Amino acid sequence: MKFLHTSDWHIGRQLHNHSLLEDQRVVLGQIVDLAERHQVDALVVAGDVFDRSVPPSQAIELLDEILARLVKDLAIPVIMIAGNHDGAQRLAFASKHMQQSGLYIVGPLSNPPQAIRIKSKQGDDAVFYPLPYAEPALVRELYGLELTSHQQAMQVLLDKVAEDDSQGLSKVVVAHCFLDGGDESDSERPLSIGGADKISPRLFSEFSYTALGHLHGPQYKGQPHIRYSGSPLKYSFSEQHQAKSVSLVTITQGKAEFELLPLRPLRDVRVIEGYLDELLQAELDEQARQDYLMVRLLDKSAILDAMGKLREVYPNVLHLERTGLMANKQQLELNRQHMSRDEFDMFSDFFSQVSGEDLSDEQREVLLQTISQLHERVY
Amino acid sequence: MKFLHTSDWHIGRQLHNHSLLEDQRVVLGQIVDLAERHQVDALVVAGDVFDRSVPPSQAIELLDEILARLVKDLAIPVIMIAGNHDGAQRLAFASKHMQQSGLYIVGPLSNPPQAIRIKSKQGDDAVFYPLPYAEPALVRELYGLELTSHQQAMQVLLDKVAEDDSQGLSKVVVAHCFLDGGDESDSERPLSIGGADKISPRLFSEFSYTALGHLHGPQYKGQPHIRYSGSPLKYSFSEQHQAKSVSLVTITQGKAEFELLPLRPLRDVRVIEGYLDELLQAELDEQARQDYLMVRLLDKSAILDAMGKLREVYPNVLHLERTGLMANKQQLELNRQHMSRDEFDMFSDFFSQVSGEDLSDEQREVLLQTISQLHERVY
Structure with missing residues (x-):
């Protein structure tokens, strides 16, 4: 068998x-x-x-x-x-x-x-x-x-x-x-x-x-x-x-x-980290450029349209983190946590589908608080 | 065969x-x-x-x-x-x-x-x-x-x-x-x-x-x-x-x-017309009372909670028309037309599903106008 x-x-x-x-x-x-x-x-x-x-x-x-x-x-x-x-x-x-x-x-x-x-x-x-x-x-x-x-x-x-x-x-x-x-x-x-x-x-x-x-x-x-x-x-x-x-x-x-x-995926899913200039000049084959990427930028200065610049080289950048800009390590950790929170993603997808609008900053705040309160209560 | x-x-x-x-x-x-x-x-x-x-x-x-x-x-x-x-x-x-x-x-x-x-x-x-x-x-x-x-x-x-x-x-x-x-x-x-x-x-x-x-x-x-x-x-x-x-x-x-x-339906779908008192006193078997009804009330005076009173006798009244109150025949005809407009029903169902609220009077008005303009243009 x-x-x-x-x-x-x-x-x-x-x-x-x-x-x-x-x-x-x-x-x-x-x-x-x-x-x-x-x-x-x-x-x-x-x-x-x-x-x-x-x-x-x-x-x-x-x-x-x-x-x-x-x-x-x-x-x-x-x-x-x-x-x-x-x-x-x-x-x-x-x-x-x-x-x-x-x-x-x-x-x-x-x-x-x-x-x-x-x-x-x-x-x-x-x-x-x-x-x-x-x-x-x-x-x-x-x-x-x-x-x-x-x-x-x-x-x-x-x-x-x-x-x-x-x-x-x-x-x-x-x-x-x-x-x-x-x-x-x-x-x-x-x-x-x-x-x-x-x-x-x-x-x-x-x-x-x-x-x-x-x-x-x-x-x-x-x-x-x-x-x-x-x-x-x-x-x-x-x-x-x-x-x-x-x-x-x-x-x-x-x-x-x-x-x-x-199994060989059409595009891989990867996280890359570096300074914008380095990333834009990296020598990569066509296949690797097409991967789905999360980019962590180490640059400490403000950059105009970083996402746009990255996408010229990496058309499938899906998420950008300005690691270098995060003065506060705790804030960064918090952001990562939020990103990985399925409940948050699901609710916000649901909300935009039903209402046709994205959550406002205030609404996001309330939602995040509610979710983390629920988690605290349970664990 | x-x-x-x-x-x-x-x-x-x-x-x-x-x-x-x-x-x-x-x-x-x-x-x-x-x-x-x-x-x-x-x-x-x-x-x-x-x-x-x-x-x-x-x-x-x-x-x-x-x-x-x-x-x-x-x-x-x-x-x-x-x-x-x-x-x-x-x-x-x-x-x-x-x-x-x-x-x-x-x-x-x-x-x-x-x-x-x-x-x-x-x-x-x-x-x-x-x-x-x-x-x-x-x-x-x-x-x-x-x-x-x-x-x-x-x-x-x-x-x-x-x-x-x-x-x-x-x-x-x-x-x-x-x-x-x-x-x-x-x-x-x-x-x-x-x-x-x-x-x-x-x-x-x-x-x-x-x-x-x-x-x-x-x-x-x-x-x-x-x-x-x-x-x-x-x-x-x-x-x-x-x-x-x-x-x-x-x-x-x-x-x-x-x-x-x-085929014999569990409940029939019928339109009944009459004065409230008559309808409430009508002698009907249990089966007929359970039918899905549209009621056209001929009473010319205002009645407190006509729907509530009717439903005590006919639990499945689905729609009530105050025919007697319609001074204006044209208005009545217009209402009937609206009721039969599939587009209107469909859109308003859709709207309440998506937004969780019924159309406001103003929104209904706009929708009705739009639908009838479309119909005029086409026929």
Whole structure:
């Protein structure tokens, strides 16, 4: 049994208000090519397929295109679960009618969890258990059990998976959750505040493989067969040093082995630091100039239209920090914190979409205060 | 070959800000029951499945439920096209993968139009040609032909249908458009202004049957086998006298016969007129009291909280007109016109959704003026 494990596609996502659709088309195309080249028996997407519950129609078209290539053209079954970013009902509309074609989109959680047997070309079929992201309250209601934490909810689901009779075939769990000790990036939306979302990796040890989604850096937790594939693209500057990949998983007699197959983005996401003159004169190839950049300028004097000058050389500068101008180190740290605050970004995006106007300085201030008060109260 | 023809479900639609989802669940359930009782070979939905391109998730759930009953439980193939209200891409996401199960959701138009052969229990299969709603500009681009009107665009599509070799089987066209001479209701959104959307029924005469959507009243145009099924519910008070139904179509040796199967709404949509005291004392059964009502009050004196008093007896009064108070007949006519103006309703819904506030009197005035100026300019 050989399959590709990927997650967190976040189709439709923007990076600092810049659409990444073209970049997503390129890496998702690479994933299709890898699936074909390695003749896999299935492809697994462990949640956060779209970036929002109501994705833009271009994002829907892109996914449609990718699924047509995988499922129709290459006849590779696809198992896809909803993550915390996806609208579970919306993602899984009419999905019952797709299973016959080999497309398994699992939106809302069911009781018991679905079991999908995937045929292997080598004859060693495996059973996949897709567990879409679900709040503990939903699991409580669906299974009629008292539970409050993500850990308890996952235990309930995994007990069902353990009970299921797979007729001796390997069991693969597909889930979208936060395992204790995972390395976070700035582009993940916390599942809940204050650590209540954390699940012990021990819960998963008995299954042949656990294909996880949520964390954007590739990593394993507890044991090597309990893995996050990571996202196929860098979705924040905090991910600048991550190497993005898909995991090629081979299960032989119940034991999983894996290989990380690297993905090559259309444009890299990098942070560069220096004085304006240096940066403008740096010798770079065309590809590197096109990268998505955060620039930290060390110049201490005022510069007229620094962004305009930089963009003549680096057309995709997305963010500029005047590090040199920040007399006050604390202020700089504060600014960085603000930038990484997902809640702030999300609310301000939401506000401008709904009102057609950007937040005023006063409104930003109130919002920042509110968010930091909330954080203080919780931690 | 026996099938049900329905259209204009408009799932998620509201009537005067009142959700009709419960009412829609009831009539769509009746349609499923009729499909089962009459053992049909297929069910056709001729567009405007949802009311908006981005339907609310409850609307998606309802359609999911109805399709599961039809396609999974009863194994009745469903052919569904996008209408002018639907988001074609969004509606048809992953639809390629559903066809094997007997669910054909046709969103964006293709070149040539799709041909779907449906098996008949009587052995006389038929080929269905779903033509989703498409602007002439889209047809022009897709087919690389010079054309400007809806009539020319439809001619191009129907030429392709005529050319297609159905191996002697009956051809059924499914389309969402406005045939010349059709009876309009207040709840249809014009396809274009000034009559450029009109198509001659003659274009369709050679096919065994044409299943049309767009007009909400059941009717045929030109010849009886070129039919609008009408919507399953009354979506405006202008439809108060329409009897809603689905069309049961039987094709024998290329000739279609039909029967209108009536639908029974959970609540009727009616206009009542009278003096307040009379209306409050009228003897009505419980069912009639629950109807969605527009009330025209003839009283000439001021009445404190007329709506409140009426709702004690008729809980679903949706609109109140003080006919008796309108000294000026012209004003009344003007008000009725405004009420029926789809553009006004749509814009004001949109405005309150986006801004969270209703239009002010001044804004309403400007909007009404703008709309009527546009109409004067066009007609």
